[in-house]
Amino acid sequence: MEQAHHHEHHEETQESHHQDHRQGGHHGHHDHEHMIEDFKRRFFVSVGLMIPILILSDMIQEWFGFELDFAYEKTILFVLATIVYVYGGWPFLKGSLDELRDKNPGMMMLIGLAISVAYFYSVAVVFGYGSGHDFFWELASLIVIMLLGHWIEMRSVMGASNALEQLVKLLPSEAHRIDGDKTEDVPVSELKEGDRILVKPGEQVPVDGTIIKGRSTIDESMLTGESVPVEKNEGEEVIAGSINQEGSMTIETTGTGDSTYLSKVIELVSEAQQSKSRAQGFADRAAKYLFYIAVGAGVITFIIWFLLGYSVGTAVERMVTVMVISCPHALGLASPLVVAVSTALxxxxxxxxxxxxxxxxxxxxxxxxxxxxxxxxQGDFGVTDVYPSASYSEEEVLHLAASIETESQHPLARGVLREAEKRELKLSEVDDFGSMTGVGLEGKVEGAHVQVVSPRHIRDNGIDIDEETFAKLSEEGKTVVFVLKDGEWVGMIALADMVxxxxxxxxxxxxxxxxxxxxxxxxxxxxxxxxxxxxxxxxxxxxxxxxxxxxxxxxxxxxxxxxxxxxxxxxxxxxxxxxxxxxxxxxxxxxxxxxxxxxxxxxxxxxxxxxxxxSKNTYRKMVQNLWWAAGYNIVAIPLAAGVLAPFGIILSPAIGAVLMSLSTVIVAINARMLRI
Structure with missing residues (x-):
């Protein structure tokens, strides 16, 4: 219930966050933290003031059998209660106005109604315009418990999303722009379409562009989900945010700023986040009905008592009792307490x-x-099959490949090395190690020229392999590398992203x-x-x-x-x-x-x-808690209205408060039961 109100706020925070974000700010996130701090501050100030209000309250004095009587006692009580009402109650009063504007009463109007009726009635009593007891202590305790409920919940609901800030961080802030025969570092924001950019090995690509010189393998997995780094040659496109792994390349800018692929993703995330439905918890619906019930029951109570010949003062006191009692503390805590426990769990x-x-x-x-x-x-390549040619064993093929791969950082190389480690193979020293750009690696192992190459190299050089096995492995979508020794095929290794x-x-x-x-x-x-x-x-x-x-x-x-x-x-x-x-x-x-x-x-x-x-258990506990909280109302409202008055049973505000505390305790215990 508070939840729903809070979620609306949360969504607004997100929307403003996205707008702020486009203007280069981080206001949304800070707004949220600021709100949590604000509730915390209001809560502690209100708790501090509630203690003297309780001590100065007639009803509490009657209960505990002591009496305080000194000059300006009621004036001090009035001042303290006014501060709690205005400062502590402000979020609820403001929320009430918002709900009133939307013609959609909920928890805020229910709390606003109870604290306002209690406050203005009590002011009338203190200044001698009404009979009976003041409700200042009820007012203070209600505000304190509701602030606590809100604060617990807002801390559980983590702040507005930083997704867009994180996306923006992914783009490098500077690029090496080539100007004639010199290269200068410029902010990415200054780049224009058609600029030529140098991207060195290991760097992120700063803008979308086309390769005009050089070739390399590029890791686009973060952006496209493609598990294998992609080979890129002249004339091919590269995406901002991807990582250049091996060679240097010069690219010509095709998209900058808002037109890059990454910016489009940012836009999509922002849209999808904003279009999320504003879930209305059913605690919010309960609050809506309770608001109408409270107002209706209060008015009916007043009319009936007045028609039965009681004084206006008595009728008003009954009406106020009904309205104050109908705002259940337990309902304010029903969801937040379950939320807090389930978040911890x-x-x-x-x-x-x-x-x-x-x-x-x-x-x-x-x-x-x-x-x-x-x-x-696992996002890591592992060896699924090793097929040696007739005169070699699996171990020999792996030994040759892994010895060469020790020098490489490629994901496929790491997969081959892990397999060699698993089989406890002893690797050999490599001389004259080199990268065959785009097709594989080579080096001398124990005097022989060993190459680990891609299918393309095999095709280009017309080397004989076991075509049937290769076709079968390709069918399964595995990545196959071939091991050559002095130009002759000795075996193939199939790798796949391991399940x-x-x-x-x-x-x-x-x-x-x-x-x-x-x-x-x-x-x-x-x-x-x-x-x-x-x-x-x-x-x-x-x-x-x-x-x-x-x-x-x-x-x-x-x-x-x-x-x-x-x-x-x-x-x-x-x-x-x-x-x-x-x-x-x-x-x-x-x-x-x-x-x-x-x-x-x-x-x-x-x-x-x-x-x-x-999720199932949390929801079940919430429903139980809401029934406990609402159940209190089902009993308390008719009693406060005086249904049993003919039998001499009238629910005084004091007993109402005890019942209210009891339902709050039950709700708190029930929330803890979620752990079991």
Whole structure:
């Protein structure tokens, strides 16, 4: 209930955040932190003032059997209560006005009504315009508990997303611009279309462009999801944000600033984040009904008591009692307490919840879309098959390849080395090591000229290999490298992005729960289907362009399915934002993590199951708590109105307060039970 109000605020913060972001600011995030600080400050000031208000209150004095009587006692009480009402109650009074403007009463108007009625009635009593007790202590305790509820909840709902800041950080801020025969470093913002830029090995590409000189392999996995670094030659396109791995190259700028691919991704994330539905928790609906019930019951109570011949003072006191009692403290804490416990629990289980509303939606999921690279697979290449030629053994082929690969940083090389380590092979020294640009590596091992090369080199030089086996491995989408010794083929090694064992178990467990698993990847059809077969996934979308991933999510959502997206790359960010629940693998890029609703800190896809369970249990506890909180009202309002007055039973504000405290305690205990 407060949640819903808070989420609206949260969404507004996000929207303003995106706008600020485009203007180069980070206001959104700071606004959110500033709001949390503001509630904390108001809470502590109000607690400090509540203590003297309680001591000075007639009703509390009656209960505890002591009496304070000194000059200006009531004036001091009035001043303290006024400060609490104005300073502590300000967020609720302001919220009431907003809800009134929207003609949509909710928790804010309910709290605003209770504290305003209590305050103005008490002022009248203190200054002798009314009979009975003042409600200043009720006012103070209500404001303190509601501020606490808001503060707990806002701390649980992590601040507005930094996704866009993270994306912008990915772009280098400077570029080496070639001007005639000299090179100068200039800010990327100064580059224009047609500028020539030098990109050195290991650097990020600063702008979208076309290679006009040089060739290299480029790691685009963060941007496109393609697991293997891509070879690029003159005339081919490169994307801003990708990493140049080997050679130097000169590129001609084709897109700068807003027109780059990365900026388009930024735009997509921003749009998807803003278009998220504003989930209205049903605590908010409860507050809406309670508001109407409180006003209705208050008015009816006044009319009936007045018609029965009681004085206006008595009728007003009954009416005020009903209105004050009808704002349940417990309702304000029902959701935030469960939220706080479930946030702590989820953190223990390695789940970082960034968006509460979406986390609560996870209980309704029908489909989970997994990105392949780095989520279902390890994102690291491993050797799946070694095929030696007739006169060599697997170990010999691996030994030659791994000896050469020790000098390389390429992902495929690391895969071959890991396999050699696993088989405990002793590697040889390499002399005259060199890179054959675009086709492989070479060097001298034990006096022989050894090359580890791509299929292209084999084709270009017409070398004889086992074509049938090569065709079979290619069919499975594996990457194959060939080992040559003195120009003669000695064997081939097939590598693939290795499937995670836990991914297999996750898919199986989801199927048992009636949730379907779908794979989405930028990788080619063959690779995707090979991985899907290993995991038992039936639905596969392969060769999906990054900016199309969000559309694929929309397609799955089209039949009303609730969809979660699990991913780890920049290319997944728009899809994570589009899904009903975006889940990022913690080891992924900062951008994916910042766009997601939930982050799996341990990067284990199995944690998706924990999310489903925790979401169901959290929701169940919230429903129970709301019933406890509302149940108090169902009993207290008629009693406060005087339904049992003919039998001499009238609920005094004091007993109302005891009942209210009791329901608050029950709600708090029930929230803790979530741990069990």
């Amino acid at each position: 989820s953190a223990k289980q390695g789940l970082l919840i960034r968006n509460r509303t979406q986390f609560e939606e996870a209980r309704r999921l029908n489909a989970v879309i997994f990105d392949k690279t780095g989520t279902l697979t 995670r064992e836990e991914a297999k178990e996750t898919v199986e467990a989801l199927r048992e729960r009636g949730v379907r698993s779908i794979m989405l990847t930028g990788d080619n059809q063959k690779v995707a289907h090979w991985v899907a077969e290993q995991l038992g996934i039936d639905d596969v979308y392969a060769e999906v362009l990054p900016d199309d991933k969000a559309n694929q999510v929309k397609d799955v959502q089209a039949d009303g399915s609730k969809v979660a997206m699990v991913g780890d790359g920049i290319n997944d960010a728009p899809a994570l934002a589009q899904a009903d629940v975006g889940i990022a693998i913690g080891s992924g890029t900062d951008v994916a993590v910042e766009t997601a609703d939930i982050v799996l800190v341990q990067s284990n896809p199995k944690d998706v199951l924990s999310i489903l369970d925790l």
